[in-house]
Amino acid sequence: MKLMGELLSSRLVAIVRGITRDEARVAGAGLAAGGVKLMEVTMNTEGALDIIHDWRSLYNGQARIGAGTVLNVKMAEEAVSAGAEFLISPNVDLHVIRYALEQGIDIWPGAMTPTEIVTAFHAGAEAVKLFPMASLGLGYLREIRAPLNHIPLIVTGGVSLQNIAEYYEAGASAVGIGSSLLPKDALAAGDATRIAESARAFVQAAFKPNP
Template identity: 85%
Template sequence: MKLINELLTSRLVAIVRGITRGEARIAGAGLAAGGVKLMEVTMNTEEALDIIQDWRSLYNGRAYVGAGTVLNVKMAKEAVAAGAEFLISPNVDLNVIAYALEQGVDVWPGAMTPTEIVSAFQAGAEAVKLFPMASLGPGYLREIRAPLDQIPLIATGGVSLGNIAEYYEAGANAVGIGSSLLPKDALAAGNAERIAECARPFVEASVVRKG
């Protein structure tokens, strides 16, 4: 199942990094309850493959599970074998893109320059993660959006509830959000409802208004 339409509709990818398998169960429960449809665990998280398997089992049908920080084909194969439904990376690796296409899995590689963005898209990536947004800012996104308006872009890094609207206005088709969605105190306390409460305003801010 291809997920590009879900990405362009829900416009939000939750990024989970550096937490334990137990914490991930709390995080996943809260994010799913809060309405997040796309959840990514980065491959440099110690138990990433177990977390992917857990999430697929627990939230299948309610949320889609992907792997982030996929740097090479080996990682991509491990992630897909664990059940990852989409792959995200901070870089453009044409071999990873080709593998994902062979497997029928969405791949959204990371890029910064117009050349990288276009190369990834022409290689078959359905969307491109614009990274690092915390350093580039919405002004950069706005500048490249005009000539690259046909390429779906996911703004990742530095997006908060206070500036999410600015990124959408600058032309982001979706955003990737990490720590802002997962308060450390809520994780430590095992408070999934607190995480859901945190996620809901981000989900609401990302809803595409019609009419």
């Protein structure tokens, strides 16, 4: 299962972390209704496997469901068993990359240095998450893109509706967005409609028309 086409066309991955299963149902409904095509729940979220299972049942075909913060092969196995269609990690673990490739699952590992990025790419990752972007800054992204423009980079951290265009201009192939995509008050109120409105604004900002 290869989702690179979806990643490069939608240019957006929604990241959900630290919410309850009930909140995840609201978040998932809003994100899917807002047009988000790639939805990730981090594995350090309590009940992450249940959320992945719920989302696959509810949004199969409408959105692709993945697992984030996948730190080892055991986590990867659990996520895939729950229905994860792609895996994202904050680090480069060659064992996790190998497992994902064996399963035919997309793996987008996190890396910071040029060596880590190239290592992940050569190991079989078709895209690499540049992390932590909020600390590294846009200048770092621009510098990295110069010699490594053949490797698609997903930048995560610090992306908002106000600055998302700057990340694409600096060379990001896609962005990962967490809290700024899910208004806390809307989530607390169970307001999927407001979450959909927020998601729709990000989806529109991420859309890149064909030349």
